[in-house]
Amino acid sequence: MSEAEYTPTELLAAVAAGMLEDKRSVLVGTGLPIIAATLARRTHAPQLLIVFEAGGIGPQVPVLPISVGDSRTFYRAVAATSMHDVMSFLQNGYVDYGFLGGAAIDAYGNVNTTVFGDWKRPQVRLPGSGGANDAGSLCWRTIIIMRQDRERFLAKLPFVTTPGYLTGPGAREAAGLPPGTGPYRVITQLGVYGFDEESCRMKLLATHPGVTRDDVRASSSFELIIPDEVETTEPPSVQVRRILREIDPAGLVISK
Amino acid sequence: MDILTEGEGRLLGWHDPDEHRSWVRANKTRELKDKRMSVREAVERFVQDGDLIASGGFGHVRISMAFIYEIIRQRRRDLVVLAKTGVHDVDLLIGAGCVRQVEVAYAFGHELRGLSPAGRRAVESGQVEVVAEISNAAFQWRLLAGAMGIPFIPARVLLGTDTFKKSATKVARDPWSGKPVCLVPACHPDVAILHVHRCDPYGNAQIDGILVMDFELARAARRLLITAEEIVDEEVIRRQPDRTTIPFFLVDAVCEAPYGAHPGLMPYHYYFDEAHIREWLTLSKTEEGAKEYLDKYVFGVRDFEAYLERVGGVRKLNHLKRVEQLRAPLFQEDEA
Numbered sequence: 001m002s003e004a005e006y007t008p009t010e011l012l013a014a015v016a017a018g019m020l021e022d023k024r025s026v027l028v029g030t031g032l033p034i035i036a037a038t039l040a041r042r043t044h045a046p047q048l049l050i051v052f053e054a055g056g057i058g059p060q061v062p063v064l065p066i067s068v069g070d071s072r073t074f075y076r077a078v079a080a081t082s083m084h085d086v087m088s089f090l091q092n093g094y095v096d097y098g099f100l101g102g103a104a105i106d107a108y109g110n111v112n113t114t115v116f117g118d119w120k121r122p123q124v125r126l127p128g129s130g131g132a133n134d135a136g137s138l139c140w141r142t143i144i145i146m147r148q149d150r151e152r153f154l155a156k157l158p159f160v161t162t163p164g165y166l167t168g169p170g171a172r173e174a175a176g177l178p179p180g181t182g183p184y185r186v187i188t189q190l191g192v193y194g195f196d197e198e199s200c201r202m203k204l205l206a207t208h209p210g211v212t213r214d215d216v217r218a219s220s221s222f223e224l225i226i227p228d229e230v231e232t233t234e235p236p237s238v239q240v241r242r243i244l245r246e247i248d249p250a251g252l253v254i255s256k
Numbered sequence: 257m258d259i260l261t262e263g264e265g266r267l268l269g270w271h272d273p274d275e276h277r278s279w280v281r282a283n284k285t286r287e288l289k290d291k292r293m294s295v296r297e298a299v300e301r302f303v304q305d306g307d308l309i310a311s312g313g314f315g316h317v318r319i320s321m322a323f324i325y326e327i328i329r330q331r332r333r334d335l336v337v338l339a340k341t342g343v344h345d346v347d348l349l350i351g352a353g354c355v356r357q358v359e360v361a362y363a364f365g366h367e368l369r370g371l372s373p374a375g376r377r378a379v380e381s382g383q384v385e386v387v388a389e390i391s392n393a394a395f396q397w398r399l400l401a402g403a404m405g406i407p408f409i410p411a412r413v414l415l416g417t418d419t420f421k422k423s424a425t426k427v428a429r430d431p432w433s434g435k436p437v438c439l440v441p442a443c444h445p446d447v448a449i450l451h452v453h454r455c456d457p458y459g460n461a462q463i464d465g466i467l468v469m470d471f472e473l474a475r476a477a478r479r480l481l482i483t484a485e486e487i488v489d490e491e492v493i494r495r496q497p498d499r500t501t502i503p504f505f506l507v508d509a510v511c512e513a514p515y516g517a518h519p520g521l522m523p524y525h526y527y528f529d530e531a532h533i534r535e536w537l538t539l540s541k542t543e544e545g546a547k548e549y550l551d552k553y554v555f556g557v558r559d560f561e562a563y564l565e566r567v568g569g570v571r572k573l574n575h576l577k578r579v580e581q582l583r584a585p586l587f588q589e590d591e592a
Contacts, residue, residue, distance in 0.1 A: 031368055053392060054317075054341075054466050055467060055468060056466060062582055064368075065368075066368045066369070066528055066530075067314060067315070067316060067317050067343070067367050067528075068314070068367065069314030069318075069466060069468055070317060071465060071521060071524065073466075074465060074466055080465050080466045081467065082466065082467040082468060082471060082472075083392060083396045083468055083469045084400060084469065084472060087392070087396065091393075091411070110417075114389065114418070120385075120386075121382055122379065122380060124380070125364055125375075125376050125380055125386075126365070126371070127360075127363060127371070128339075128361060128362055128364075128389055129361055129390070129392070129419050130362035130391070131362075131393065133391035133393075133413055133414060133417060133419050134392060134393035134394075134413050137412060137413045137414070137415065138412065160416075160418045160419070161417065161418065161419050162417065162419070163415070163416050166416045171416065172416065175416030176412065176415045176416075176435050176436030176437055176438070177415050177416065178412060249585075250585065253368070
């Protein structure tokens with residue numbers, strides 16, 4: 001394996017893994033989130049606690065699960081409990097990070113995974129919230145991984161499935177959501193974003209190798225905050241890529 | 257309590273707690289009696305057209321496919337489905353035309369496998385109507401409230417979103433903290449179908465691994481139908497009563513169905529049959545394809561045992577066991 005051959009998904013997994021601190025807890029879905037969390041455990045964060053919404057707590061996930069309720073999600077776990085139990089942990093503040101996917105996002109980090117078009121008679125019907133609204137409401141920091149283009153980075157969402165900062169500063173608390181929670185990072189194929197502390201709007205933090213600030217700007221329908229100085233993400237090392245192949249031996253996710 | 261705002265979604269399965277108590281008193285026996293019957297008889301007796309139905313497990317994990325196929329075979333219509341996490345279970349019921357309405361936490365998708373063609377087509381064409389949105393936590397708390405015999409549970413989810421606006425929940429001011437809180441209404445499905453690892457003839461049932469929301473669902477539902485990998489003697493249950501998830505008086509029918517979750521996963525027993533699920537996802541891209549699948553695997557077989565032969569028999573089932581035990585790759589050589 002040479003450095004130049006890494007896939008876009010390998011890069012995203014490595015970037016997401018790097019955000020997870022040791023001795024913290026993370027709610028994961030299947031796909032990239034569990035790959036990133038497992039990679040973090042096998043590198044810099046051996047005591048990262050993984051929880052799955054269906055009841056798996058602290059598993060040593062052997063290979064990529066197909067489902068969030070898969071037996072791999074409680075393989076060699078410390079507990080196999082229930083959704084009520086895990087969602088109550090979230091509600092009581094035990095879960096530091098939560099991963100989300102998204103079909104569309106706005107400047108405040110609100111996410112749509114429900115419909116495009118009319119709700120009653122949609123053009124495109126998507127699966128709905130699942131546990132995303134719960135993760136976005138209750139985890140201390142949510143990390144959103146999604147594709148970025150002008151149809152997905154929208155000024156106005158057709159449907160807010162999961163709360164980001166809603167309409168801006170103070171809106172989450174006014175709605176009754178726990179203070180100190182909300183979107184933390186957005187990872188796309190172009191770069192990594194955070195949220196401006198004052199305005200709660202999305203802000204570019206880093207671009208991936210070979211991506212320009214103009215690429216980033218041209219791939220959003222809302223205005224991104226783009227500071228003068230942004231970092232460049234680290235490509236995944238050969239060792240990291242070897243671990244990723246062990247986690248997803250069939251290449252279901254990582255080969256894309 | 258001060259109601260601040262209300263969702264406009266349809267309220268399904270809510271009963272006044274006293275009305276539900278009376279229903280339980282009149283309809284649920286406490287007699288320790290043998291409830292074993294065939295899957296066919298259980299569906300004939302307890303699943304009616306138009307029922308509000310919920311499937312246990314997690315959409316394609318520990319689901320009762322034996323019941324799902326039989327409901328399709330008996331051509332039940334106009335079912336209203338609680339898609340708490342609806343995956344292969346709900347997809348097949350929709351693809352077979354059994355469903356009229358759904359309340360959705362998660363549906364029309366197959367997790368890592370992508371979106372489900374049959375479910376999407378049904379909603380986008382208007383054949384199936386989404387009547388309410390909700391989240392997984394809120395759905396499970398609807399069932400917990402039902403299980404507890406109380407009218408609602410307060411929760412700190414859905415707040416501020418369109419998921420709330422299209423839900424059947426309300427936001428009120430918490431009389432203690434003064435903060436807005438979401439009130440999640442209780443839900444009592446007309447019928448729940450569950451697959452478990454073992455159950456005695458009376459309905460005392462044990463589940464290995466995660467429970468997902470089956471503890472709550474079993475207690476909230478009015479009629480509870482169980483398929484089990486294995487029917488065991490009452491003595492097996494009484495030796496380890498701490499392992500019992502579902503006590504007998506909640507249960508209306510007990511049916512033996514080894515491999516009853518196929519092509520879903522049964523923890524510790526067998527993994528997903530990815531090749532078979534791929535066949536469904538490929539065929540169900542068209543109405544004709546979905547019909548071809550159902551003719552071959554549901555209407556074209558006598559019962560669940562005949563179905564297991566058709567999907568590959570002992571060789572296939574042994575392979576799925578080895579995959580679950582991490583001793584074989586996902587696909588057999590001739591499937592990849």
